[in-house]
Amino acid sequence: MDVECIQELQRLLPELDYEKLMVITEHLSSVVGVTKKEDLAFIEKDDFKTFLTPIQCRKVIQAFKQKGLNDSREADVSCVQNEQTRPSSSMDTRLTDGHAKLTPPQAQYHFPGSSLTKTQNSWISQFEIPWDKMPASLSQALLRGQRAHPADRRLMVRIVVAAMQKHCTNPNRAGCIEIAKMIVSKYPATFLDKTEQGEQLGMGYFSLVNQLKTRVEHVNRNNVSDRIRRPPTMKNASNATITKTVRCKVDSYGCTNWQPKAFPDGETVDSLEDRRKNMVAIYQSTGPRAADMPDIDNSMNLTYIHQRQMINSCPPPSIDLIKEQWPFLFTKRGLCAHFKTLTDVDICDRVGEALQNKGKRIIHFFQRQTQNREIRGILQDIDTTVTQQSQTGIAAILILIKYFLEKDDSIFILADQTATKTSIEKDMNLPATPRLIMLGHTFLSSTKWMVSIEGKVAYVLDEHLGFADALSVFFACFYVFNLEYQEPACATLEFIQRFFARINPEDGTKCTATTGVSRKTGEVVKRKATSINNRVSSFLCQLTEFEWKNLD
Template identity: 50%
Template sequence: MFFLTLDTELIQQEITKILPELDIPKLNVVVNHLCFVVGVERTQDLALVELTDLQDILLPIQCRKLMMAFKQIALRDQVDETSLEITFTSLPSPDLEQPSTSYTPSNSYWLSMFQIPWNHMPAALLHAASNKEKAPLGPRREFIRAVVAAIREFCPNPSLADCGEVARNIFSKFPLTFGDFTEEGEQLGKGYSSLQRQLRTRVEHVNRDNVAHRIRQPKRTNKADEEQDNIVKKVRCKVDSYGCINWQPTSMPDGETSESLEIKRQTLLEMFQSGGPRSCELSDVDKLMKETYIAQRKMINSCPPPAISDIALEWPYLFSKRGLCNHFETLTGVDISSCLSECQNGKCIRIVNYFQKQTLKWNAEVQALLREIEATPASTDKTAISAILLTMKHFKEKENSLFILVDKTSTQMSVENELRLPVTPRLIMLGDSLLTSSKWMVSIEGKVTHCIDEQLDFSAALSVFFSVFYVFNIEYQESASATLELIQRFLVRINPEGTKCASKAGTSRKTGSSVKRKIQNINPHVHTFLQRLTEFEWKTGN
C-alpha cells in the first residue's frame, strides 16, 4: 500500500482545490505521476511542472488550470518565506537612516481561476437576489466573509484592484442586490465601490495579526514628490470633464463659422455694455449665448487655462446667475436651479431631520450646531443652510473651506479690499451669522465674480456657487471635498465614476497633519452617509 508523505498530502490538497471535479482514483494517479515520474518533492516544485508533463493524464483545460495555479502557489510560498525572514530580522537603529524596501505582488492571474462561492449565499440574500431587492445588511456581511475566505485560498492579501475585480463580477450578476444606487435609481459611480471597499476591509481584518500578509508600501517622504503636488496645473485632465456630457463640442452649429460666432460674441458684449447685468434676462441674450456655446467652451478649455478675469472680459454673461446656470445645463444636462430649489423643501429637510432625531449620537460640534439651529428663528433659507453646515460638521470639514461670513452691509468692493479671498471658490454669506444670512456673493481666484440678486434665496446662491466648479473646470478643494461631492451626488444628482478632487495631499481630520490622500471612485464618507441616511429613514418610516 502507498502511504502519502506530508508534502504529498499538501500537493494532493492543492490539486483538489484547483480541480475539485477529479475523483479519488484519478487524483491519486495525478499525484503519483507528479511525485514519482516528474519528481515533485514539495509544493514549491509545482512551479517547475510543464504542460507536457500532464497532457497524457488530464484534459488540456485541466492542465492549463493547474499550470496557472502552480505558479500562484509557488509565489504564495515564496511570499510567506520572505515575510517570515523580515519578521525575525532585528530592528534597525532609530538613529540610522535605512533605505525603504517594499514587496509588490506580481500580476493577479489567480483571478482567472477564482470562482465566486455562490453556494455560500445566505437564504435571505438569495431571496433578495431572486426578487431583485437590496441585500440585507447581515446576510451581505456573511457573504462578504465567505467570498474573502475563498479569495484567500488563492491569494492571502489581494489588492484593492483585485477586490474590485471580484466585486465587479458579483455586481454584474446581481446589480440591484449588491450595487450602489441613489434613491432615484441612478447608479453611483461604477456601481460596486462599496462592495469593493467591504471586501478589502474584510481582508485587512483577517490579516490584522499576520505580519506576513500585511506588507505595505512605505509612506512617501521625498520632498520633491510633495512639491510636485503643489505645482499649478498647466494641462487638461479627466477631472476637467468630470460629469459633463458636452464638455467640448466638436462641430459648429448649423450655418455657423468661427467668424460668425465672433460677430455674435461682439454683439453680446455690446448688449452687456449698454444694458448691464440686468440685460441677461433678454431672450436675445439667451439665444446668442446658446449659439456661441462652442466658442465659450473653446476659451474655457484652452491650455493653459485662462484666468477668470480674462473669461469675464470675453463672456460677461457667464457671470450672471442666468447665463451661468444655462451654461451648466448645456454642459451637464442638469437644470441646477430647479434641482436645488426642489431639494430645499425635500432632501435638505431630510438631512436636518436625520441629525435632529439622533442628537446624542453626534460629536460635540454637531450637537452645538443643532442647538444653534434650534435657537435661530425660522426663515426660508434656514433649512437648506442648516443641511449644508451639518454635513460639513459631520465630515469634519471647516466652514471657512466653503463659506465666508461678512457684514450684511458689505459691498463687492469692500469685500475685495478688506478680505484676502482664497483662490478656490467661496460662497460669501452676508449677515450676522451663517444661518441668518440673506444675501450672497461668490468669489473665485481672490475676486468677487457673482453677486446674487437680493430677491433670490439660498438655493439660487448655491446653484451659482456649485456651477462655477463645472463651468470653469475648477477642482473641488480638498478641505471641503466630501461636502461638495455630497451636493453633487445627492442634491444635484450627477453620479459619474471618480471624483472632482484630484489632490494627492490632504489634511487628516483627526490629527490635522498633512497626509497622502487616496483617490477613490466615490468618497467613502459620502457613500457611508447616504447609506445611513437611507437606513435611518427606512427604520423610522416603518
C-alpha cells in the same frame, strides 16, 4: 514584464496616481493574463477600458502597438519561430483595429512578504461565490430583486472573504474589485451602488469593494507575513508642476458637452465673434439685467462653442479675462444655462428640490444619530431661529461640513448684511478657490449671497433669490470654469455633486490634490486617490441603512 514598461505607462499618462497604476497592472497581469511584454500585442480595449478614459486608452494602445512592432523586429530567433507558429491573422487583425494594448507594470514590483505577479490572483477566474452558504433572508432578497438588509450584506462579505482566503490569504484590492464585480453583475438590483432615482453611483461596486478589502485587512491584522506593502517612493515628476499647461481628465469630469466641435448651423468664427462683441456692448450699456433678454439667451446659446474654446484653452485664462470677454456668463441666468449645456443638468431645479427634500432627511438622520457637539448646536439653532425657506438647506450643508471634519470657511464666508461687493473685496482676504459669501449675522440667518473666485466677488445674487440659487451658482462655477474642488472641502463638494446634483461619473473625483491636512491630527499628509471619496461613500451607506431601518 520590464520596468521600462511601467515607466512608459507613467510617461504616457502622468496624471495616473500610484494606486490607479497598481490597480491597472494587477488587473492586466492577474485577470487578463499578461506575463511578458510580448503579450502586449494581444491586449484589447475591453481589458482596461473600465480604468481609463477613451483618450487614455488610445494613447496607450498606440504607444504599445508601436513598441510591440519594434520589439518584434528585435526578437531573437526562438521568439520569431514562436511567432510564426501563431496564425498571422490574429496579430494583424488586432493591430489593424487599434487594439494592441498595455501590460501590467506592477508585475515587476516586489514587496515585503509577497510578489505581485500573475500567480497571486490566478485563482479569480475559477473562484465561485458560495451563494449556497448565504442566509435565507439574503437568498430571498436575491430572488425578489430587493436591496440586501445591511446585516445580511455584512454577513455575505464575511462569507465571501472566508472563501477567498482559501485561495489567497491576503487578496489585494484588485482581487477584491474583481470579486465585487462578479457579485454586482450577477445581482445588481440587490448590491449595485445607486441613487434614489436608480442612477448608478460611480463604478457601482465601490462600497462593496471597500467592505471586502476592509474585512480582508481585519482578518489579517495580526498576520504580518502576508501583508502587502507598496514601495516607499514612486512619485510622478509632474507633481512638481505648478502652472497647468495641459488639460486633464478632471477638467471634463462629469461633463457631457465639454468641448463641442461643430459650429451652429449658419455660424462661423467671425459671426460668433461679432455676437460676442455685441453682447459686450449691450452689457456695458444696459448692465446684467439684460441677461433676461431673449436675444441675449439666443446669442449665449449660439456662442457656447466659442465660450468653451476660451475657457478650455491652455494655460487657463483668468476669471477677470473671461468676465471681460463674456460678461453675461457672470449672471445667474447665463452661468446656469451654460452649466445645463455642459452637463445636461438643470442645476437650480435639481439642487433646489434636493435641499428641501434630501436636506430634511439629512437633518432627521443627525437628529436621531449624532453626539457631535457642533452638529447638535446647529440642530438646536434650527429650532430657535425663525423658520425660513433657505434654512433647511443651509443647515444641511453646515451639518455635512462638520460631519466630514471640514471647516465652514472652506466653503462659506460670513459677511455683514450691509456689505457690498466693493467693501468685501477691500476688507476681506478672499481665497483663490470659490467661496459662497453669506451676508447676515449668522450662517443660518443669512438672506443675501455672493460668490467669489480668484480673490474677487464674481457673482452678486439678486435679493429675491434663495440659498438654493446661491449654492447652485457656487457649485456650477467648478464645472463651467474647470475648477478642481479645494481639498479642505472636497468631501462636502463631492457629496453635493453626487447626492444633490446627481452627477455621478464612474471614475475619479474633481479633486486631484496629492496632499492635504489630516482632519484628525491637523498635519499635512499624503492623500489617497480613490474613485469615490471614502467619507462620502461611507455616509451614503449609513444614510441608506438608517432609512432602511426606519421605513415605518
